[in-house]
Amino acid sequence: MTRLQSSFTPDASKDGGTLLSVRDVAKHYPIRSGALQRVVGQVRAVDGVSFDIRRGETLGLVGESGCGKTTLGRLVSGLIAPTSGQTYYDLDSSSLAALDAAQTLPEAERHAALAAINAAHGIETMPIEAKNRFRRNCQMVFQDSFSSLNPRHLVIDLVGRPLRVHKEASGSDLTERVVELLEQVGLGRQHLYRYPHQFSGGQRQRISIARALALDPELIILDEPTSALDVSVQAQILNLLNDLQAERNLAYLFVTHDLSVVEHMADRIVTMYLGKVVEAGPTRSIFDASAHPYTRALMAAKLDLGPAGAASENKAVLDGAVPDPARPPRGCRFHTRCPVATAQCGWEIDDIVRILERHEALCDTLTDVTRESDFAGTLVFEDADAAQKMAAVLASEAVPQPFRDALELAETTGTKLRVRFRQAEDIKLTRRGPDHLAACVLG
Incomplete structure (x- = not known):
């Protein structure tokens, strides 16, 4: 339905x-x-x-x-x-x-x-x-x-075509209607035949x-x-x-x-x-009190010259690339790049694949990924040593703390690494003020 x-x-x-x-x-x-x-x-x-x-x-x-x-x-x-x-x-x-x-x-x-x-x-x-x-x-x-x-096509044909298609004007009347439209946008009769x-x-x-x-x-x-x-x-x-x-x-x-x-x-x-609305509201409310980290990052990246002519010092640069829209992240789609992500944001198997891409030697030894669900599965490597090294990476500071908090299981059996994350649903828009909505687990 x-x-x-x-x-x-x-x-x-x-x-x-x-x-x-x-x-x-x-x-x-x-x-x-x-x-x-x-x-x-x-x-x-x-x-x-x-x-x-x-x-x-x-x-x-x-x-x-x-x-x-x-x-x-x-x-x-x-x-x-x-x-x-x-x-x-x-x-x-x-x-x-x-x-x-x-x-x-x-x-x-x-x-x-x-x-x-x-x-x-x-x-x-x-x-x-x-x-x-x-x-x-x-x-x-x-x-x-x-x-x-x-x-x-000439300008008179380009601007006059909607009038002809809908039978609004023709002949000299059409020409005068086009001239009137051009004058409304700061052009004039001299531009008709260009x-x-x-x-x-x-x-x-x-x-x-x-x-x-x-x-x-x-x-x-x-x-x-x-x-x-x-x-x-x-x-x-x-x-x-x-x-x-x-x-x-x-x-x-x-x-x-x-x-x-x-x-x-x-x-x-x-x-x-990534195809979803993450925040919506009145312009002043969004600029003064944006509730989603992505909106705040966009605001921080806005060029804003102060009275002294210097750009704002509080600039946020988002890490990483936009995920593949063919396999968007579960939970909050922004969590893979979010500076304030939590364990509730929806970490999943694809996040491990993204981490592997930053470890080229380990990525080359990955032979298969079997998914039980978006949040659980098994990674198969060429040898047991590679599987253990990957398990060590997932437990280290090389990955974000919220990722580690959401990871409930990471155990190796020979060449296999079995993992399981805390399950999460897609984050819905919730009200943050009059006509102001945001899709974020943070209040």
């Missing part, structure tokens, strides 16, 4: 209501191998994400490269289909309450209630008329403005924004819209976006890894790590 209860549902009474509701959305890409291309695994790009976007607000989606931000943006916009979960458009508070209440209904009633809500509001299941309305009201501005603009390569990066991004505004949408998804631009041009684009939002009451899903930008732009922030 799909769990549709929102992990981050803000109080819609404070604004114009909920525009978009994301419920347990996941996107898994198959890993194929062999001559028959059988599926041998799944890359969990997005793995059960829930949040709401209010009308007229900016929701910042932050995290490192590879955490699933762009994939989530494409899922929300309907450009790609989810593996599971659903995104609901224009779902009012009463329908949202019915959606959450459906989990407690008997099976037949639950399916009937969800089917009715999906048919009316689910972007994957709504009828074509409703889907066309959603497409008009949800536009996207991509990170690379050059590749998102057809190099063979190609994308004749503009600077900032100008191309303005053209992309003009195209996104053509149908007067309610929501624009901004995928790193300023990351490829100079700092001065970034400021111009961000100010333009703020002005357009104030004029048109636009909602933004602002996807970025730049904490300085999101602090300036966002009303609320969702932090993602």
Whole structure:
């Protein structure tokens, strides 16, 4: 049964209501191998994400490269289909309450209630008329403005295409509508008959924004819209976006890894790590009292020049690489790099494999890993000496203290090393304040 209860549902009474509701959305890409291309695994790009976007607000989606931000943006916009979960458009508070209440209904009633809500509001299941309305009201501005603009088309064709497709304008009326849109983003009539390569990066991004505004949408998804631009041009684009939002009451899903930008732009922030939401809340609450170590690490890495022009001395550098999204860590997915990890964070067999990779001589002698579960198994080495050396490593200060505290068993029998860890469940989001949630065992 799909769990549709929102992990981050803000109080819609404070604004114009909920525009978009994301419920347990996941996107898994198959890993194929062999001559028959059988599926041998799944890359969990997005793995059960829930949040709401209010009308007229900016929701910042932050995290490192590879955490699933762009994939989530494409899922929300309907450009790609989810593996599971659903995104609901224009779902009012009463329908949202019915959606959450459906989990407690008997099976037949639950399916009937969800089917009715999906048919009316689910972007994957709504009828074509409703889907066309959603497409008009949800536009996207991509990170690379050059590749998102057809190099063979003139500006008048690029910006005017949505108007032609939806039969909003034609002929001289279309030309004037395009000129009006260009003037809103700081360009003009003189740019109508130029190609994308004749503009600077900032100008191309303005053209992309003009195209996104053509149908007067309610929501624009901004995928790193300023990351490829100079700092001065970034400021111009961000100010333009703020002005357009104030004029048109636009909602933004602002996807970025730049904490300085999101602090300036966002009303609320969702932090993602390895396909999961690890923290969500109002921007000021996140910056003043972040509750997850990953969010704090992102904040510490933000370039913040003081009055003397010197960067902040309190910089945190995360150790290690992001784990394989095909085999994400159990428990807290961040525990393999977390500076304050505990024994309750979900240590497992794969953590031993990661430790082995730092001991090349021992890693070369490993011949097999047999898993009884994620938390118990047997490692087989070429000789008994290697198995004993690995057991000594696991008991030494070469591994983190929380790892050793979670390791309940490490015994050798000949060439075999049998290990068992304390079992742990995935860490759920818990409330840390008004509209503030975090997925961490630390209070």
